Amino acid sequence: MTPKLLSGNAAAAWGARLAGVDYIPAFPITPQTEIIETLGSWIDSGDMPGRMVTLESEHSMLTAAGAAAATGVRVFSATSSQGLLYAMEMLYTVAGWRAPFVLVNVSRGLSAPITLEADHNDILAARDSGFLQLHCADCQEVLDSVLLAYRLAEDPAIRLPVLVNLDGFYLSFTREPVDLPDEEAVSRFLPPFDAGEIRFSASAPQSQAVAVLGGGPYSYFRYETHLAACNGVAVYEQIAAEFASTFGRERGALEQYRCDDAELVFYMVGSFATKAREAVDRLRDAGQKVGLVRPRLLRPFPLGPVEEALKGKQAVIVIDQNLSMGQGGILHTELLAALYGKPGAPPVVTSFIGGLGGRDISAEEFYHMVTVTRQAIASGTVPPPRLLYTAGELREIRKLQAVAMVERQETAPARGTAAGKEAAHD
Amino acid sequence: MTEQRFKRMKDLPSTHLLGTGTPMCSGCGGLEALHQIYDVLGDKTVFVNAAGCMTLLSVYPFTPFRGSWLYTAMASAPAGAQGVRDALDILAQQGRMPAQDDLGVVVLTGDGSAYGMGLSATSAAMDRNLDFIYICYDNEGYGNTGQQASSATPHAALTATSGGSRGYPGYKKDLFGIWAAHRPAYVATVIGSEPLDLARKIEKAREMKGSRMIIALAPCPTGWDYDPKDSVEVGRLAVKTGVWPLKEYIDGKVVHTRVPRERAPVEDYLQLQGRFGHLFAPQKNTALLEEIQARVDTYWAGVEPQRPAS
């Protein structure tokens, strides 16, 4: 089949269309809006069955999504950034309902300051919600991941909602050649959703999401959800194998790029990993044994595969496109927790924060991270987390600050006088 | 319309659907109304509930409902109803659910949700003409958290967050008016102490399509501070004094279904309740009582003399 040029957003919409979704609660937000607009136009033109309803907020959108999935239909929705956080109460809630559906998040940095461009603090804020998470690096993977996500969500050993993440702008609005899988093959891979007995029906009354009294039952249900999420590692590998044999594309829990003999590996998620691949190639050209490990599956955390992939490496270079204030990179923290005390775990794990608010990560920076990490291996001292930020960028922000200062002085002379008076009183 | 299904008290349903032994307080006016409402709606219902006292009706593994139940969150029960309604419609349309398995979708929330946190979700549900019934049991405060003032709290009432000598400084929000401004299929006020009026309205709502919105004043012995045995009396006085007008909105018109011929003074209603105790002791606050009376009088002065519907 000839590939079609599709943006990441269009690929997400195609994923939903091919999955034969019944119901799409929606709410607009940049850079996601194109997904729901595309689906809406297909429904309007009759190219796709299904029903779309625009809610008045993402909080309501997630409530409707969870409620419809709990009633037994296949549900798709999409959001981004502020929208995902606005819905946060319901992310936890519908995961607790064990409502299986797919939510696409188009990553965008969180306010404040408000921005439109990508980083991963939005999706990682949902890390502990009970939603499983798939992270995409290119547009083909977006489409594929939506299909994989439905299999994962609806698996009887799991029954949890799944988030599929793609980066705003870098993927949402970037067109790439995407193979549209054959509809018939998709329906073999992904048969219609069978809610079994977990749905609302007059002849079989049911209470869902009821209260519990006390920590005993609460702990029981929470831990059950955790165990169901954990089942996701094995189930995902099995689904991915089936996917590979049906569609010919490898979609394992981890992408491992030139890792076999690598001494150092980059570890990161999302679209900037394609830049890391490029950097790995250049570094390999220069004789450096470097590779890339990129989790596609981030929840459940693919502990076994990560441990296996990193065993015996000299160092891991973790690039976090997120920032946990007062701690550092979230992937870094998680990886250290996963590797600590494991036989053969890499002795050096360095941490870099990059790509916040869509800031680029340059090839030179990838090389630089390798240099810093090699120094750490040699000295045995691991440097603290470091923000990827150039002197040039700092100069630019200083210029903006200077302009802001001039503007303030020009437009508010009175304030200068007041400050002067205060100083005189001192 | 089979409005006439309930002509007299003896026409009211004699089988009662809601189970007993719930953790609601004794004398709970919200539960009183819910009992009656459920008997009229029947068990082919799914209640979509928001956080509040009634959330504790279904505590694992028990439920007093013969039908279904979904607890959502404080702000978004109407959106939950949207999801359930749409999913049921989709299943029916696709032939995946026999018609007799269909359910009436009923939102059940307190006033804190209805008047406040959930108002935007409710407004949007009416914008979409969602086919559902909304039951707000209005105990005039955040009852579940200890009766703090909500925007349904009446002027001068003492609550956990308005304990000064003048009580709650705000005025009860006109949710009936706000809902009616959306022009939904039906809006009505009811109260458990007027079972015939309640049953007629719920029956009317049951037979309609679209958004059908019910506010039940819910005398609350715990939050309003009166003896639980007086719940029915407090409810009756709310109607007799004209504090709680029984009315309905339908086809663009508001009709009062009970117009008290001679309204009892509001004092009769207020003095039964500890939350208004500061109006009567240590000395009578005549000015404030007169203000409250005047507001009720002004309301009724604006009501056209009507022949109550049947």
Ligand SMILES: Cc1ncc(C[n+]2csc(CCOP(=O)(O)OP(=O)(O)O)c2C)c(N)n1
């Ligand atoms: C988002 C959120 N904020 C606060 C609460 C705490 N809370 C639970 S019930 C409740 C009061 C609800 O008041 P109302 O809707 O009037 O119902 P009532 O308790 O009076 O039955 C509150 C504030 C909550 N559950 N969710």
Ligand code: SF4
């Ligand atoms: S606090 Fe009031 S509304 Fe809540 S259960 Fe008790 S009596 Fe009923």
Ligand SMILES: [Mg+2]
């Ligand atoms: Mg209340």
